Amino acid sequence: MADQTLPMSGSLDVTPRERSRAVLLEWLHGWVVTVDHKRLGILYVVYSIFFLLVAGAEALAIRIQLAWPNQHFLSPQVYNRMFTMHGTTMVFLVGMPILFGFANYLVPLMIGARDMAFPRLNAFSFWLTAFGGLLLYYSFVGGFGLYGMGSAPDVGWWAYAPLTAKAFSPGHATDYWALALIVSGFGTLGTAINVIATTLSMRCRGMSLLRMPLFVWLMLVVSALTLVTITPLTAAQIMLVIDRYLGGHFFDTQAGGSAVVWMHFFWIFGHPEVYVLVMPAFGIASEVIPVFSRKAIFGYPAMVAASVGIAFVSLGVWAHHMFTVGMTSVGNAFFVLSTMLVGIPTGIKIFNWVATIWGGKIRFATPMLFCIGFLFQFLIAGLTGIMLSVAPWNWQLHNSYFVIAHFHYVLVGAIVFNIFAAIYYWYPKVTGRMLSETLGKWHFWLFLIGFHITFDTMHFVGFLGMPRSIYTFEPDRGWNHLNLIISLGGMIQGIAVLIFAWNLVHSYFRGKVAGNDPWDAWTLEWATPSPPPVYNFAIDPEVHSRRPLWDLKHPEDPDWKYEA
Amino acid sequence: MSAIPISPVAGPWHLPSRGRVAMLSLITGETAIFTIFVVAYVFYIGKSLSGPTPQQVLDIPIFNTICLLSSSVTIWLAERQIDRGKMRGFAAWWALTIALGLVFIVGTGIEWHKLIYVDGLTIRTNLFGTTFYSLVGLHATHVVVGLIGLSLILIFTLTGRVKEEHSERIQVFALYWHFVDAVWVVVFTVVYIVGR
């Protein structure tokens, strides 16, 4: 049962409560100069939600343009900027920051630490990421695009050479893309280093690596993976800038340079990147599903091993994005095999989640609803991924709407669903108030319906031969009504997200007071008040199992009697 | 709450030093960046359409290399000194490390001067020029950053702010310098031996 008086040291807040009558400037100043991991975590999440709305608006603009053939809602120049910015924003200004934001907030709390290992580096990394994003969006008002028209980057988020060469992209659009991401990439690197150092060097007594919450494990694996994932992109972007500004020839096909080399470098980043994005979502699911099934996670050691396995194998699959560029048959076959292999540890995770639910007592609160959606959708996404790994079939599906459907199934159906779950789950801890369950259920069902209307249909329009990155399509190809349906689903998702945004704001002022542990959960963050005091724990905790609060709540049957 | 089972007592609790973990993580990331530049260099060997080739213009920088690699030895000796609290010995070896690093950078500058003004090889001349200046330049940049850090520490040492208890931190910083030297071994092999 959840109450305020758990016998865990440090769970009682002994700071005198000050009336927060700080002058607005002082309040702002506090947020700007903070090095507190909780505040930085909140800054990351708020920043990401802002850009989620911006990139969502870009998506809606795309879908209005594509709702029917040969529309003139967006010119091709603007359209190309929309899809480039939508992808770039969602990956770098929403996905990465929000997940590292969750890590920032939760990891020290979950391991019983006072803050991250390097609080000032933490703040510096956040502001680098933030300014990188602002630089990217400044491109809308500064800079020139393809053929000297427009402003924001318009070369696709993958920015293939030689389209990005000065010859084919005069003006500054591509430069904004490269420089903004180099800057924010350094921020990401800083946070990754911080998470690794925190996880390895700041765990409380008794918390061996195999007793860490799975969310912490996944963030450790993700941060390590980030070190070798973001850096190839940074290197390639430096090369691109050298080409564009110093007359280099890295990707200059006229001088003997290779467009394929850019592809290799980009996807050496790009594929592990999607695992960097999805694995924190796995971590969230591994926290939420057990609590709402009332059972410990099934197969903790297997889950850890699978996560590490995924990270390693994901470094060897990148050229499955390049099956159509003319690699040898042996090269293609190799990447088919490696890609299929990475599906195995991923599948193991799904099975373990199902086994966690099996035999439990499922409570369908909003976080769990989103996690259940995640489970079905990630299963489908994994299977369409297998389809795409079959190289000959990939020769048809590559660069079609089937691929867009697949990766949105992962990015939205798995990751965004889990981000929503995480916010509903941890919002009470961060703010001290519960989000409205009623609004939450409206959000969930509307978003689920909209998601499926859009992305299920998208698979079929891909089967019918519709390629991606096109500002309009021909009316005689049988794609008209399917695109209209896809666009309508997008509108429904937009409404759902607005309900969510309203829920966030309204509940901050009017939500039910949460208390320490509204969900009756088992990890250390629930032993602190909501919100936690700035020092997290008055006395450093000591743990003896993976579920320290379970041990306290069930002293007659603690976990440490059963854990290996 | 009756009959509470006695929880197992946690033994001694040792965790790795966060500075060391962070520096090794940084080195891992930097290794990835260098790997990409090395791969580009190797891929483009022999593919330039025109212009001077490595064989024509590159002289093996033996003296520079000896200086830089020796600086790893001198910095290691400095680490040993501060570990024993011998601050003057530490400052001496540390200063020598900086001197050797400076020789390397000046030597690189001289080499580049010759390549640009005598051989006509710039970053835009051909693929060799692009990949050479990028890779060697990236390394040189890291050497310069290292020299700045080394110099700051020397200044703090000479003003008496660095003490024996900072030995661990000095070792963490030295890891970066060793990394820079190790990268040079790879770059040297790829550029001056394999690529010629």
Added chain:
Amino acid sequence: MIREQSARAIRLSSLPMVCVAAVVARQSAWADAAQGSPSIFAPASTPASSILGLSLFVLSITGGIFFTVGGLLAWAIIRYRARRDDDGSEPAQIYGSTQVELAWTVIPILIVVVLFLTTARIIFAIQDAPKPPAALDVTVVGHQFWWEFRYPKLGIVTANELHVPVSSTNDPKPTYLHLLSSDVDHSFWVPQLAGKTDLIPNHPNDTWIDPLHTGVYLGQCAQFCGVEHAKMLLRVYVDTPEQFAAWVNKQKQPGVQDASVAAGRHVFETQACTNCHRITGTAATGTFGPDLTHLASRATIASGAALNTPENLRSWINAPDHFKPGALMPAMQLNDEQVDQLVAYLTTLH
């Protein structure tokens, strides 16, 4: 417009043109007909059929996995939901099972082995298929935003609309495409004929199609190549041997020299058109833009962006931006009379 098309079709008295007219007529009625869909599930060529066979096999396996795992999940959610009258006790805590973990590791590995071997077989069958001596060679050069087709052994150069002879299983006559690019990356994708292959500058690629049914097949560029990527469309005409021979013959002729449109030809030769375009038999030898020698034999202009009608030609010459904003052809700034003469000339270039 339709009457004009049919009249021209009868005048030419060749089947492909009637087919084209029919398709074009359907196009102008913007039918949402599935028949126009370049579906990967309606293959008309050997490699596309091989891919379909493999994909159905993979689909059956992944479908089986979906129903099994999804079914278990759905069952678990229903069966193990907390009941309203629940006493609040915790269920039995099960931490794991080595046997179960082993089982659901080994079974997926076996599935992967099966999938990989079947996939590898098809990769080699398509990519490393031996080239029959009767194969037709076409060099495809990708441009922003149009397709150049060269038939090196036949001495033909054309644009945007590819003609190939039909093949058959007992007498294979595939067409081998050598893929080049003059600027950025493109991709040749006609779903009913084959999987796509990219056109990458400084990186020639090869692919082949083996069409077993005559007809017109639609496709388009499948690698984002800039502003008008969406309008870099493809039409592949699979002809009977006779139709193909007739087409080749026509294409080999130099540009029609119709004296009645000499004024238009003069406009063409003196108004900078020759900088980019070629018409054999005239002074125009530009290669930046499409070869126009047999422009009137094509059903569409601007790489499929518009039907090949005099009105569209007129609009195109006056303002390429109208059909293809950002197209690399500049507005030619001609007066109405010049444009009329030019269009009259171009429509004679069969």
